[in-house]
Amino acid sequence: MILETAIFTVRPGEADIFREAFARGRRFIESAPGFQRLEMRQGIEAPDSFILVVWWETLEHHTQIFKQSDNFNQWRAIVGHLFAAPPVVHHYSPER
Numbered sequence: 001m002i003l004e005t006a007i008f009t010v011r012p013g014e015a016d017i018f019r020e021a022f023a024r025g026r027r028f029i030e031s032a033p034g035f036q037r038l039e040m041r042q043g044i045e046a047p048d049s050f051i052l053v054v055w056w057e058t059l060e061h062h063t064q065i066f067k068q069s070d071n072f073n074q075w076r077a078i079v080g081h082l083f084a085a086p087p088v089v090h091h092y093s094p095e096r
Contacts, residue, residue, distance in 0.1 A: 025078035034061025
């Protein structure tokens with residue numbers, strides 16, 4: 001299982017709007033092939049910052065199947081306009 005982390009910085013003062021938009025759009029991630037689970041947390045010191053952690057079956061399930069799907073486009077249409085900067089995304093290998 002692969003772990004994806006994505007750091008989102010949203011436009012100042014729009015954290016509540018982002019949380020609501022993410023709640024509406026998370027189904028597009030959750031219904032993707034290879035999806036296992038996700039968590040999203042808001043920053044304490046920087047409340048306009050969020051971290052999304054998604055567990056995927058394989059790297060390709062995220063980078064190829066999901067990112068090239070209509071699900072990704074629909075998710076991005078719901079939340080993307082709230083980003084103050086491009087997300088910072090990293091992937092991590094399975095536990096050993």
